[in-house]
Amino acid sequence: MELTKEQFIRDFKDQLHRDFIVKINESTDEERFLALAHLIKKYISTPWLERRHDLVEEDVKTAYYFSIEFLPGRMLETNLLNLGILDLVEDAFKDVDVDFSDVVNAEKDMALGNGGLGRLAAAFMDSLATIGAPGFGNGIRYKYGLFKQKIVDGYQIELPDAWLGTDGNVWETKKPHSAVEVKIYGKVYLYPNKEGNFEPFYEDPTILRAVPYDIAQIGFQNGVVNNLRLWDVEIPESEEDKYRTIEDRRKIEDITNILYPDDSSYEGKSLRLIQEYFMVSAGLQTIIKNYLKTGKDLKDIHELVAVHINDTHPALAVPEFMRILMDDYGVVWEDAWNSTVKVMSYTNHTILAEALEKWDCNLFKEILPRIYQIVNEIDSRYVEEVSGKFPGKIIENTRIIRNEKIHMANLSIIGGHSVNGVAKLHTDLLISDVLNDFYQIYPEKFNNKTNGIIVRRWSQISNPLMSDEIDKLIGKEWRSDIHQLKNLEKFITDEKVLNEFYEVKKENKKKLAAYVKETQGIELNPDAIFDVQVKRLHAYKRQLLNLLHIIKLYWDIKDNPDIDMVPRVFIFGAKAAPGYRFAKSVIKLINEVANLVNNDESLQDKLKVVFLPNYNVTLAELIIPASDVSEQISTAGKEASGTSNMKFMMNGAITLATLDGANIEIKDAVGDDNIVIFGMNTDEVYDHYEKHDYNARKLYEENPTINRVVNTFIDGTILNSQSEGQEIYDALIRHNDEYFLLEDFESYVNAQKYINDIYRDKIRWSQMALNNIANSGRFSADDTIRLYAEEIWNIKHN
Ligand code: F58
Numbered sequence: 001m002e003l004t005k006e007q008f009i010r011d012f013k014d015q016l017h018r019d020f021i022v023k024i025n026e027s028t029d030e031e032r033f034l035a036l037a038h039l040i041k042k043y044i045s046t047p048w049l050e051r052r053h054d055l056v057e058e059d060v061k062t063a064y065y066f067s068i069e070f071l072p073g074r075m076l077e078t079n080l081l082n083l084g085i086l087d088l089v090e091d092a093f094k095d096v097d098v099d100f101s102d103v104v105n106a107e108k109d110m111a112l113g114n115g116g117l118g119r120l121a122a123a124f125m126d127s128l129a130t131i132g133a134p135g136f137g138n139g140i141r142y143k144y145g146l147f148k149q150k151i152v153d154g155y156q157i158e159l160p161d162a163w164l165g166t167d168g169n170v171w172e173t174k175k176p177h178s179a180v181e182v183k184i185y186g187k188v189y190l191y192p193n194k195e196g197n198f199e200p201f202y203e204d205p206t207i208l209r210a211v212p213y214d215i216a217q218i219g220f221q222n223g224v225v226n227n228l229r230l231w232d233v234e235i236p237e238s239e240e241d242k243y244r245t246i247e248d249r250r251k252i253e254d255i256t257n258i259l260y261p262d263d264s265s266y267e268g269k270s271l272r273l274i275q276e277y278f279m280v281s282a283g284l285q286t287i288i289k290n291y292l293k294t295g296k297d298l299k300d301i302h303e304l305v306a307v308h309i310n311d312t313h314p315a316l317a318v319p320e321f322m323r324i325l326m327d328d329y330g331v332v333w334e335d336a337w338n339s340t341v342k343v344m345s346y347t348n349h350t351i352l353a354e355a356l357e358k359w360d361c362n363l364f365k366e367i368l369p370r371i372y373q374i375v376n377e378i379d380s381r382y383v384e385e386v387s388g389k390f391p392g393k394i395i396e397n398t399r400i401i402r403n404e405k406i407h408m409a410n411l412s413i414i415g416g417h418s419v420n421g422v423a424k425l426h427t428d429l430l431i432s433d434v435l436n437d438f439y440q441i442y443p444e445k446f447n448n449k450t451n452g453i454i455v456r457r458w459s460q461i462s463n464p465l466m467s468d469e470i471d472k473l474i475g476k477e478w479r480s481d482i483h484q485l486k487n488l489e490k491f492i493t494d495e496k497v498l499n500e501f502y503e504v505k506k507e508n509k510k511k512l513a514a515y516v517k518e519t520q521g522i523e524l525n526p527d528a529i530f531d532v533q534v535k536r537l538h539a540y541k542r543q544l545l546n547l548l549h550i551i552k553l554y555w556d557i558k559d560n561p562d563i564d565m566v567p568r569v570f571i572f573g574a575k576a577a578p579g580y581r582f583a584k585s586v587i588k589l590i591n592e593v594a595n596l597v598n599n600d601e602s603l604q605d606k607l608k609v610v611f612l613p614n615y616n617v618t619l620a621e622l623i624i625p626a627s628d629v630s631e632q633i634s635t636a637g638k639e640a641s642g643t644s645n646m647k648f649m650m651n652g653a654i655t656l657a658t659l660d661g662a663n664i665e666i667k668d669a670v671g672d673d674n675i676v677i678f679g680m681n682t683d684e685v686y687d688h689y690e691k692h693d694y695n696a697r698k699l700y701e702e703n704p705t706i707n708r709v710v711n712t713f714i715d716g717t718i719l720n721s722q723s724e725g726q727e728i729y730d731a732l733i734r735h736n737d738e739y740f741l742l743e744d745f746e747s748y749v750n751a752q753k754y755i756n757d758i759y760r761d762k763i764r765w766s767q768m769a770l771n772n773i774a775n776s777g778r779f780s781a782d783d784t785i786r787l788y789a790e791e792i793w794n795i796k797h798n
Pocket of ligand 1: 069114115117118120262263264265266349350355422451639640641642661676731
């Protein structure tokens with residue numbers, strides 16, 4: 001946008017005066033942040049307002065991304081960057097003597113998501129606007145975001161994240177006039193009408209008012225502003241009489257109160273099902289109403305509308321779309337179904353069986369009686385359509401209702417025209433294994449869309465030092481055309497350049513070290529290797545394997561204090577689902593090992609372990625630029641894609657990885673010499689499953705290193721964690737080590753040794769790092785979303 005610094009300063013002062021009746025030098029950082037956010041909203045109000053009108057008027061097909069989670073983190077800097085005024089504002093703040101970073105830090109981290117899936121949804125919002133595509137988000141305005149994690153005595157404690165405070169979210173705009181009603185519970189009877197069709201009659205439903213809050217999604221320097229719509233629940237005025245007590249009212253308010261904090265398994269709680277239906281119904285009703293404004297026939301709706309089901313949580317979009325078309329607008333089943341399948345598409349994010357969503361029929365029927373009827377009908381028609389054409393077993397495995405359960409993935413696949421995985425290996429496994437039965441029926445529906453990241457956030461915003469260095473070498477064009485990073489390869493033998501990158505990394509490490517010192521009281525040596533694993537805590541992600549190796553190093557140094565090794569700092573950040581016992585025990589043990597190691601002077605600072613509490617997007621922006629080693633060590637075949645792996649590589653960390661998820665594509669991008677791979681591949685893992693021949697106890701008994709390391713959990717070396725130590729021991733030895741840590745241990749140790757050796761060769765290490773940065777452009781979410789736009793949604797973009 002066109003703006004001079006002087007004009008901005010005037011606007012900003014005006015805004016502060018108007019909002020808070022305060023002069024700049026007397027204002028607090030929070031007031032400055034809020035005023036700046038208000039000013040940004042003012043700057044974009046016109047393109048934001050016009051966007052939807054233009055799309056309706058010009059009959060442009062629009063994609064709606066339905067997701068139960070959106071995890072944007074802070075938005076101030078990205079918004080300024082995308083508007084093209086980040087530098088100007090920083091400069092202006094210097095002129096008026098305000099520390100810009102304090103203003104940035106006044107923003108709360110918007111954490112309406114658990115991890116990768118939610119972050120990806122937020123990234124796609126940015127990318128859709130950036131490629132100028134008509135793509136809007138639809139989700140829930142949770143009152144409490146993902147819990148805040150505190151560590152007390154080494155244990156995770158969860159605190160509520162009341163991110164909305166009393167004044168709400170500064171980036172949102174409430175749209176009460178666009179509220180709609182959503183019905184749940186009650187009974188539904190079908191009566192034949194004059195035309196001989198059945199019409200539903202609702203007896204005693206609970207009626208909810210869904211009120212939208214809109215958040216502008218600003219494209220990168222292109223004048224486009226899309227919309228993210230989050231729904232909140234209210235009691236409709238007409239229903240007020242029914243809710244006399246606080247408790248009654250709370251039952252309704254609870255619907256949008258909390259984000260389910262489990263990132264790995266579904267809980268089958270009725271409140272969750274209500275959340276899913278609530279956001280789907282409100283979103284679809286609005287979409288259909290807006291479509292009708294074009295004056296076009298409803299049976300052609302698929303020509304102007306695409307709805308994306310992000311994982312199965314919004315899968316009720318399939319029956320709800322049918323319901324609205326049929327019940328509210330009288331479209332016949334066949335036409336409604338024809339449109340539904342063309343409108344809907346679905347992304348799968350996991351192959352872990354325990355994470356595949358299923359709902360008990362009785363619960364489902366009670367909460368969503370009309371939707372249950374429709375799902376039943378979809379299921380019967382599906383069975384009829386495929387019977388005779390495919391073996392009975394395949395039909396049984398793929399139908400929606402089986403064993404009194406509704407299978408949400410099946411509903412999403414049958415009710416849509418596209419199903420995609422999120423990395424090549426993941427999609428291959430869906431096709432060859434998890435969804436193979438479906439693949440035989442609908443091969444044409446399957447496709448891959450490897451995940452991507454907002455490269456601007458993970459370079460320009462979170463790593464300004466590296467970004468300036470890149471500018472010096474290849475100019476600034478890479479900031480808008482990420483593929484130009486490839487030009488950095490020219491400098492791969494330029495020692496001066498390599499040294500400069502090394503120094504940049506060191507500066508970032510010093511910044512992180514200062515934070516660690518301030519918050520944890522632990523002193524870190526910036527010349528040590530910063531070895532980082534930050535992600536949700538889950539058995540399959542194998543933080544425990546990392547810990548086993550740390551314990552091995554501990555004994556190595558204890559046995560041989562003169563051991564020649566590069567000092568190593570292991571950094572963890574990880575939230576565990578509150579009910580996930582094993583994960584919480586791992587956190588406790590990491591913290592107790594940290595206590596052991598960090599307080600043992602005989603280790604002479606060769607080893608440090610840090611667990612940083614409350615890992616979130618904001619903390620990631622500090623940690624990732626300061627990392628040397630990126631730990632991506634999941635059991636092969638388990639991590640659908642991973643996205644932090646991409647953020648680390650673009651910040652010049654070396655990936656230490658199994659051949660899992662997008663690690664494989666990172667390896668293809670950087671070449672075998674610039675990544676460190678270890679462990680079993682997927683075939684080897686599957687081989688164990690087939691042969692049932694894995695024997696963890698044998699490894700434990702026969703390998704003295706493994707024996708000693710595992711015994712450390714139960715022999716009293718690690719203090720204050722007897723029961724957790726025993727639990728971990730049991731998981732590994734008595735329950736046969738479900739994720740093959742012991743089998744991969746040796747190869748992991750060797751890979752770590754190799755890292756130690758190459759780090760000593762500063763030039764070699766820096767070459768690897770530079771190679772990673774130069775080849776990170778291919779993981780831009782802008783490119784990923786272009787493929788969604790072209791191959792799944794058929795929407796236009798620039
Ligand atoms: C993640 N899934 C995958 N789920 O684990 C990761 O490999 C992938 O990169 C990422 O999606 C993006 O595709 C994930 O984050 C959740 O957090 C769900 C939240 C809701 C309940 C079920 C898990």
